[in-house]
Amino acid sequence: xxxxxxxxxxxxxxxxxxxxxxxxxxxWIAGTREQFQTDLSSIQSHLExxxxxxxxxxxxxxLLNAQLPSRFDYSSHYDLVVFRRLAQRQDTAGPAEAPAPGxxxxxxxxxxLHRIDTSPVGMAVFDRVLLSVHPADCAVRDxxxxxxxxSSALSKSPPPAAAAAAAADPRSTxxxxxxxxxxxxxxxxxSQMVDSYLDLRRELSRQLDHWQAxxxxxxxxxxxxxxxxxxxxxxxxxxxxxxxxxxxxxxWTESLDTWGLGPGSNAEREHELLKIRSRDVLEHIxxxxxxxxxxxxxxxxxxxxxxxxxxxxxNDIMRTLTALTAIFLPLNLIAAVFGxxxxxxxWLHTATGFWWTLGGMGTIATTMGLVFWRKRxxxxxxx
Numbered sequence: 001x002x003x004x005x006x007x008x009x010x011x012x013x014x015x016x017x018x019x020x021x022x023x024x025x026x027x028w029i030a031g032t033r034e035q036f037q038t039d040l041s042s043i044q045s046h047l048e049x050x051x052x053x054x055x056x057x058x059x060x061x062x063l064l065n066a067q068l069p070s071r072f073d074y075s076s077h078y079d080l081v082v083f084r085r086l087a088q089r090q091d092t093a094g095p096a097e098a099p100a101p102g103x104x105x106x107x108x109x110x111x112x113l114h115r116i117d118t119s120p121v122g123m124a125v126f127d128r129v130l131l132s133v134h135p136a137d138c139a140v141r142d143x144x145x146x147x148x149x150x151s152s153a154l155s156k157s158p159p160p161a162a163a164a165a166a167a168a169d170p171r172s173t174x175x176x177x178x179x180x181x182x183x184x185x186x187x188x189x190x191s192q193m194v195d196s197y198l199d200l201r202r203e204l205s206r207q208l209d210h211w212q213a214x215x216x217x218x219x220x221x222x223x224x225x226x227x228x229x230x231x232x233x234x235x236x237x238x239x240x241x242x243x244x245x246x247x248x249x250x251x252w253t254e255s256l257d258t259w260g261l262g263p264g265s266n267a268e269r270e271h272e273l274l275k276i277r278s279r280d281v282l283e284h285i286x287x288x289x290x291x292x293x294x295x296x297x298x299x300x301x302x303x304x305x306x307x308x309x310x311x312x313x314x315n316d317i318m319r320t321l322t323a324l325t326a327i328f329l330p331l332n333l334i335a336a337v338f339g340x341x342x343x344x345x346x347w348l349h350t351a352t353g354f355w356w357t358l359g360g361m362g363t364i365a366t367t368m369g370l371v372f373w374r375k376r377x378x379x380x381x382x383x
Contacts, residue, residue: 001031001039002145006185009178011152017046026128026182028148030141036133037064043131051126053077063122063133070120070244072251079125081186081252084118084241085140085193118241121193123186130182132189140196144189151178180270187277190249194284208295212302216309228299235296242289246282253278323377327368331361 003014007025014027021027027050029043036043044054055063059080062068073080119135134141179185208231215222256275338345338357347353372378 001029001035001043002141004028004030004145004148006148006178009152011148011178013149018050021050021128026130028130028132028182028185030132030134030145032136032138033064033066033133034136047126047129047131051077051129053126055124055131059124063124066119066135068120068122070241070248072248072255074255077126079183079252079255080122081125081190081248082120082122083190083193083245083248084120085138085196118237121189123189125182125186128182130185132186140189140193144192148178181274183274184270184277187274187281191277191281191284194245194281194288197288205295208299212298215302215306222306228303232296232299235292235299239289239292239296242285242292246285246289249278249282249285253282319377323372327365327372330364330368334361334364 003017005012005014005018005022005025005027007022010025018027031039040060048054053075055078056075059073059075062071062073062080062082068082070084071082119138121135121138121140122133124131132141179188211228211231214220253275256271256278259271334357338348342348347356350356369378
């Protein structure tokens, strides 16, 4: 477990559970799902001591469930937000998914879709405590912890350029500084998880664009339909995943209207900033959904254009074959007439009959070929 004590702009890493909460701050407790399950009784007792309330059993089950979709729930003392991350993994199979020796598994689809991890991250948001439960290989916790410590160090001794920028625009300090409350920190962690998928857009678009170009290339025989099907299924799953994320965060945003505000303008300003940040995260999720739907639409359009091109090519081939067949039909008729077993036939015993017949057949074939060429039945179509 990693425990951080946040007081104003100062962030301290605690080696053990704090005895009490900071006077003007809060505590962030971050750990893996395995650590949470192992130390559940200790965590519950410490939460009871720090906040006066422990986690409900159903919420504990939600935090331990690795297959739970994104959702939002609340109690009278805390809010529960489960958010499935969209992060790029370095390995395509974890220890539980490793293939058996001598029987490797073949995965289809773009490699970038294999590296998208959708494990849930659960967060219990108290008034002055934030408890986050992450997967074992989650880089979000370490990345944001490092970012939090860096922001605290810069706030203590900012460089001259940063100090001048902060003096010129005080709003930038709140945007990049230390979160003012557990709810604010939760929203920033969620925003970082959403932005981690936005970083994958370029690579994902490049790989699917390569497939679209291969589908529309008339000189390429596309035979990776199983991989294309897997890619489309993965995009559908991402779309449904983003819908769950948006529903969960929308429920959190609506619950902000029911919060009781303390006296003073600072409480109202912090509450308004939470609403603004929540709407910003929702806008980022909408961008992800729009991007996924655009990729699905482009892939579907490319498939339809591929079949249209193949249909047009088949029509051109059949038109050419039909024209050639029509040219040789009169020649077959003449050959069939002179192949009859009659004793008395014109030109049958004539010395020049063969050459006249051959010349007539050539004339008929040439004339019909010119007519069909003029009507563009034998014209070569462009690629």
